[in-house]
Amino acid sequence: MATLILVRHGRSTANTAGLLAGWTPGVALDERGAEQAAALRRRLDGVPIVTAVTSPLQRCRETLRPLLDARPELQVHPDERIGECDYGEWTGRKLSELNDEPLMEVVQRQPSAAAFPGGESMRAMQARSVEAVREWNARVEEEHGENAVFVMCSHGDIIKSIVADALGTHLDHFQRIHVDPCSVTVIRYTRLSPFVMRVGDTGDLSGLAPREESGAGTGVVGGGAGAP
Template identity: 65%
Template sequence: MPTLLLVRHGRSTANSAGILAGWTPGVGLDDTGRAQAAALPGRLDGLPLVRLVSSPLERCRQTLEPLVAARPELGPPDLDERLGECHYGDWTGRPLSELAEEPLWRTVQDHASGAAFPGGESLRTLSHRTVDAVREWNGKISVEYGPDALWAVATHGDVIKAIVADALGLHLDHFQRISVEPCSVTAIRYTPNRPYLLRLGDTGALASLAPRPHGRSAGDDAVVGGETGTTA
């Protein structure tokens, strides 16, 4: 099955201001975020991407703009609302320092599966819709481009954490143990038997993620003793 690159958007104006942006319109990248996005094509150079998908929110679309400009053959990204940010409801637009005083904050931190944002959605709902979306896209891309296809999604921190938790078989209550920085890349290869987490929150070069169709010793089984790495 294909390999998915989850790209967290570059640093946004809300990130640098300490504001929970959610679905607030007009939240774009700050200067640091734009520089991070500009560096993304170089980090992905040599990787045979076949498709781009994005959250519809501006900060994600802006993050992919330099990549689309550098690789016009990919075309514009497909927008999928299911891969958008969590609907934080009444928490949207408020300072994180203020939200940390709310009773719900501890639930979000320690018992995410029980957290539902007033006027918004629960983290369980976020997990279900985002995991369903990437698995559906993965199936489509496998049919269209083959099992060794490589594709990318520009999305948000909590979305990536929920998808990684699912891939690792972690209970959602543990998803706060996962950390992904702005414009980091997380790579998951899905197989018929299990997903493999290849990178988590990588902010460096990614050339070694190029598909290696015969890199596994027994079909989809993990290599006993560990991977051997790339070959010259």
């Protein structure tokens, strides 16, 4: 029952410029994003993270840098499967312009049918990212035990598609999920089912420290008492 902490990268220069960055190289955190990354390190104080996985893109690596500087023992593993969606010909364009594209309505209403010209489909994006999460979860649990906590830094559409899978929700509903820059989403994968613990959390994370639980791997009838 390893616990996955999914972090969306901090606010980037592309976010503030209203651009769809995709895999564009050299997209860094802006000043606010750097502050968010520093705050993330403080928010994770007391959470015993055993390893880190990141999208290879600069804005994700910069988001994890304060955490890694504070915990030099942590290994970080780049994984292209949790890299941003390949938006193809849409990459680098203004979102305000893309809103007029006929494909945008498909992206919003039926993402499972959306494929970006010269890029990938949203179904392929979800498949690769979920595969990565499941493989890393099994690896972390095997190497560090069932109470291990690990962190992944990725992108908005990637995280939303992973949450949709964990909830058993069709990809066509993933636009109903919202994750802000540098927000934290937490999923525990058990033998029976994934449990989505938090989505888009920007507050205190101390409750993520592992604790003994009765009936581990099952839903808590009545909702449970929460973190101590």
